[in-house]
Amino acid sequence: MDVLKFSGWESGDAVEAFAAGGTWSVQGVVKRTGDYALRTNPTGAGTGYHGYKKMGADGKPTPFNVDPIYYTIYYSYATKPASNYEIIAYAVDINDAAMFYLCLGSGGNLVALNGAGALLDVGGITLNSGTLYKIDIKLWYAAGIYEVKINNVVDMDGSSVYLGINIPGAIYLGKRFNLFSNTVDFFYDDFCPASGDYIGACEVIRMGADGNGTYTDWTGDWQDIDEIPHDTDTTHIDDGGFFTVETANLEDAAGAGLVGTPLAVAPCAVARKTSFNDSAVQLRLRSGATDSDTANATLGIVYTFLSRVYTVDPDDSGAWTEARLNALEVGVKQVGFGVESRCTSMYVMVLETGEVPAGEIKEISGVAWDDAAEVSGVAKADISEVSGVTAN
């Protein structure tokens, strides 16, 4: 299993997406973990969505280009379609052509459509308003296989179905297209596409900058790149010439909210060029004494989000631990000539197992979760999570 990308919308805006359209917000009112989550709430025939790919060798978005692919997303809704169904996730191939539609029906059930928009199946599980669900989607283009799970239970699956004309490339979360002119209100948090298998229970935390790092060649310091969401040109650092580097220390993982086992790390930066000359930077992750840089990322006048997923610590190829997270720095390296690159934000995202939300627990001490009225004297309705309990 390999993590291709992950997001908890902890950038506070849409920079992690490659596309965003219609009515949506990155907001902090309704969320599962961290400070932010995605809300898409178009009215009538309107749309509302974000599009996601993996991050390439240069730190910019590039198609997933894997088959099969396993998507995991935590989802809830406040308003379901009043009639028929509307899209909640729309998977496309490497050329942005349709592969699979996952919809929410007016009865609270999921609905699957194939790459041609034809009905595949209607799920048997009813999703309730205001309840968080872990939704897993497997798409295997070559075999025509799809699978949809809700809280680890298979709700729909099939084989030899039409999944478009090429392998998976991207996914849109939200109402990508209007189908039946229904007003909807959807929420998404802690999203992870993977190859090989589903990631399992997960959450995303952000480790923010809290001091200057090993390299301080650029003009400005860590206090110019610590705003969430970023503040564009209000505060920023500027490069100091060819091959100059700036890195920032990060807050401790526990302080950032780490409660489980780290699964992957993604350094992030938001940068642009400030002249008409060509400009490029490399995104740096410093772990211990090891510097890991991306390939050159050319910059435009518009701020660009750069990120790269590391599933093992590049310092020793070992699994991530809290101690290893606490030794990280994030930074940028100028690789163009002249003083022309600018960075407004740097931080590290961490994908971790987290604690197990109550909604994912099947049973406690032999009592089915759905049949339990209380746990250890606490009413079930008042429980949001149970520490240390393994799902399933």
Added chain:
Amino acid sequence: MPNIRSMVVDEKGVVIVASDGRVFEITPTQVKNNYAAQIGTEAERKAKTIQWLKEEIEAALGIEQVSAAQIIIPDIEVTTGTVPEVEVRD
């Protein structure tokens, strides 16, 4: 890449809040008035109004956050001034 916190695209108009908090707002009446001031065929007038809209968004939010070239507006409804779809893409 979209350096945007939120967007609203509905019958009341378009509202976009950039990452740094700058806001773009436009009403259907403003869109309709711009279309009425254009000359040419309906398709030409639509294209000019759509380009004007993109440039207004870029000017309001700043080119360092959104450029007109990144904005996709497939169509406008000229009788009401409604903008059915707005997308910002890498």
